[in-house]
Amino acid sequence: MAGTSEQQERDAAREAELRGRVAEQFSRTLADLERLVRIPSVSWPAFDPAHLVASAEEIAELLRETGVFDVVDIRRAPVAGAEHEADPELGQPAVVARREPRGDRPTVLLYAHHDVQPPGRDEDWDTPPFEPSHRDGRLYGRGAADDKAGVMAHIAAIRALAESAAAEGRELELGIALFIEGEEEWASQSFGNFLRENRDLLAADAIIVADSSNWDEHTPGLTVALRGAVAFNLRVETLAHASHSGMFGGAVPDAMLAAVRLLDTLWDADGAVAVEGLRSAELSSPPYDEQRLRAEAGLLDGVSPIGRGEILSRIWAQPAISVTGIDAPDVANASNTLIPAVRVRISARIAPGQQPEEAFTALREHLLAHAPFGARLSFEDESLGQAFLVDTEGWAVGEARRAMADAWGREPVDMGVGGSIPFIAELVEEFPAAQILVTGVEDPDGRAHSPNESLHLASFEKSVLTEALFLDRLDRRTR
Template identity: 65%
Template sequence: MTDDRHPTDPISTTTGQDAVREAIETGFPSTIADLCDLVRIPSVSWPAFDQAHVHTSAEAVAELFRGLGVFDEVRITQAPVADGETLGNPAVLAARPARNGAPTILLYAHHDVQPPGDSEEWESAPYEPTVRGDRLYGRGAADDKAGVMAHVASIRALVEAYGTDFDLGLAIFIEGEEEAGSLSFAHFLEQNRDALAADVIVVADSGNWDLETPALTVGLRGNVAFRLTVRTLSHAVHSGMFGGAVPDAMLAMVRLLATFHGEDGSVAVSGLTGRDADTPEYPESQLRSESGLLDAVSPIGHGSFLSRIWTQPAITVTGIDAPSVGNASNTLLPSVAVRVSARIAPGQTATDALAVLTEHIERNTPFGAEFAIDKVELGDPFLVDTSGWAVTEAKAAMADAWGREAVDMGIGGSIPFIADLVHVFPEAQILVTGVEDPDSRAHSPNESLHLGVYKRSVLSEALLLDRLNARTDRSR
């Protein structure tokens, strides 16, 4: 069959979408191969790990975007953190201007990953990508190197369909320190405001409802994290000599932490607020299956299960500095430190929540013990405005790719930097998407990516780019 179109004639929307679909399908093995190459780089951004790997990862990501042939320049850059002297981790930045009235879309993901955790809990090596059944296992396979590759594969498909001469404006921001608190994020935005300015921002760092149903994340809890230290003694003493009369720091800390929750396990800190919102049906059986809750263990909290995760606060102690059981001695500990991680419901700022938590700790620290709070991290919650045209386009693309309508979903986790995006780009429409499913186990051993979910997620983004490329009026 011959093609009678003149080379400069526009490809019809239907033909373009068909070409995009074909490009995603035929290019999927290459997408997975490139993703595996990224997973092999142990780009843990925590300070205790070798940061050379994060730089190697940034170079690899930059080469992928350079290979697309659509950007005049793809560069790796760093911005200072809050102290103004230390540089944050390397991020990849690229941009191309829109033409003929088309919008510009900013594609965000991050190339850094969480630490591997206990290697004995992994069924395969964390940095050796391994396919078992329908899933690709490896640290970063889902969170968020798959998000990086979703952007690369989507632009590749657009190039396959239209060549490099399309109208859609593109901006790329692949961060290198999201898992370490995005400490230079605000400065990075300010330094690169012009290059990153966009009508639509896609944050590819979330998930989907299940293996067959796409989701658009419309609500995120904020976070307040800090180190809490309790001290009762100027030095350690023998527990047999003074136990029973002198309170040790562990006793004081345990009693203090117990005041964070009520009898049903719900947060009991006065002043931490929740938010009323309708939630989809989510039975206890689904909660147990997706979380791995043991059969004999009861869920905690009150209200619908999803309200407990999406729209109510939560407090977790994520670490403790104290002697291990193997190193335990008969000693009254003078001080104990814990890491407290609080999730804040939409409608309350992180600054207000920190003040409330500090007041609670001051009021409930027993025995007159001293306490100190430091190493504070704050991130505000976020609610997506679903009234804009970008949400309509994104949901249409998801329905076309998945064959099923998208669910509006909340997330119990936090993406604090979205508040920075809103501050710097208040007119931009923000879409929070993702490639994960409920069993991806991001941050945990055996993190994985469902390949079927991933292909549909990548196709969703590619079809979204195609739809935006066809727009000639950015205002509607």
């Protein structure tokens, strides 16, 4: 018993040292995060790719400065479908790093992404999107939360871990690999090829995907369910050419009329999905009322929620369909014309347990069966992403929950997320024995992908401490 007590005291002292390091370094962590936010690393094709190179180089240098890794490199891989071409198109630059484990310690792979969404219109931001600013305990800027804070959570936790070990005169024994992707916001088009080309560098016993959210500003969350995604362009045609709306309107259906009538068939009167073949899942959920939904989503007064069942079931476990774009004349160029063709972008989220190929078939068959007035339909640019359910029985989940509880001072919530991280299926395929944890630094008010994206700083520091505690405990764990 005395030996056990002495070991507990040593462990407590070690974790106290680690907590001190995280707190002591936090101002440096924020300064590095702000420097990353200033780099407009948008991965969409219309933006300058030089910024992605600059972002990758900055992160690689931060990793080298830790002195922890045997390898730090910036690499690219061919996009899907181009791998066998003589001069294949390459994906955006990713940062990879690895240190081999010492003795029988496990290896953990830490994932995040350094690319960001386009900022949108500057006038929609209270402060410039790529000039980080502080207000009311939050850091504002594009990528401040999604996902450069995820990148810095990894780096800050590793720094604290390494400096704590050095202060105590011991060697860090844990194996650590990093994969900081550069194109997550543009469909991770080279992800599968990158994994295959760098498999030995990235192989691990546990994987942390730091690209999700916590339950709220005060409560940690472990993401255990993600919906899948199906997106495609739908083209609706009714006329061989445009015609005068006064001459033929009332007798000739234009493409906009057909598209509006067709799209309306995707939902019931209460807004629930009405496509046969799209299924729901059975997932338990914590309490979440309409008041919180209205506050977090920005639902206007007088506008009612849609769907049926528990609110979180609608978001986590039921399908959803959105029309995210329409190609048609804008109001400024509207003329008295019957429009011959309209193109829309349909984005569907599918419940865990349903295959995206099956869901796409259901959507396609529904639209073809409901095309009004004999309108011609064509489908383009399909994008399919797998849903994901975490196996919560593994040792890594238990360690993650314990680290969250110790860092935040309260038990974590097992939560679903209505969004999708399709590449997780590729991680599972390439590393089937690895346990995958989906964590994050965001909170419900972070507004990722939207104007005025922000990061709650007190929550961020707790997220860094969570990961540092998790890594430290793996550093004491046999494989």
